[in-house]
Amino acid sequence: MEHPVRRADGLALDALFREVTGWTPVMWGPTIVGYGRYHYRYDTGREGDFLATGFSPRKSNLSLYIMPGYAERDALLARLGKHKTGRACLYVNKLADIDMGVLAELIADGLEDLGRRWPVSPS
Numbered sequence: 001m002e003h004p005v006r007r008a009d010g011l012a013l014d015a016l017f018r019e020v021t022g023w024t025p026v027m028w029g030p031t032i033v034g035y036g037r038y039h040y041r042y043d044t045g046r047e048g049d050f051l052a053t054g055f056s057p058r059k060s061n062l063s064l065y066i067m068p069g070y071a072e073r074d075a076l077l078a079r080l081g082k083h084k085t086g087r088a089c090l091y092v093n094k095l096a097d098i099d100m101g102v103l104a105e106l107i108a109d110g111l112e113d114l115g116r117r118w119p120v121s122p123s
Contacts, residue, residue, distance in 0.1 A: 003059070009095045010057035013064075016100060020107045021053065026123035032056045032065070036111070038118040052120045053107055064090040064103070066110035068117060076106050 014025060014033065021035040028034045034051025041047035056063040069088040070077060077085065081098035084091040090106070092098050114120055 005094055006057050006059075006062075009062055010055075012095055012100075013055045013057070013062065016104060017053065017055065017107065020104050021111065023122045025054070026051075028054065031058065034065075034123060036120050037123055038067070038114060038120045040118050051123075052114055053111055061091045061093050062095070064092070066090060066106055067114045068110070072113075073106060073109065076102055076109065080106070 010033075017023075017025065017033075017035045023035045025033045025035055026037075028051050032051065032054055033056065034054035036052030037049055038052050039047065039049050050067070051065060052067060054065045056065075065088055066073075067088055070085045070090065077083070079099060080102045082092065083098060111120060
């Protein structure tokens with residue numbers, strides 16, 4: 001059975017990501033909703049394409065992808081609300097736990113940072 005809060009949060013995130021990015025989402029696999037894309041190439045020669053930003057409404061939490069990560073975003077994260085972070089993932093249990101305005105700032109800041117490293121384009 002579908003979780004009604006998770007579905008509502010997913011729809012709210014879609015609206016927020018569309019508003020901040022101006023882009024239409026594309027599915028990256030079965031569960032990740034992505035906005036924009038970038039092509040990377042490392043010094044090792046490894047290269048590929050990945051979403052510029054997005055989210056996944058997973059069963060246990062909402063996983064938000066802000067590239068290239070959260071290392072230099074402590075001031076924004078301190079204002080966000082209840083969350084956990086991974087390398088490029090932000091985990092929240094429900095949107096009611098966080099400040100959506102701060103999340104919008106994080107998304108925009110992440111896209112700006114990513115754009116300084118790699119060219120970002122719409123999905």
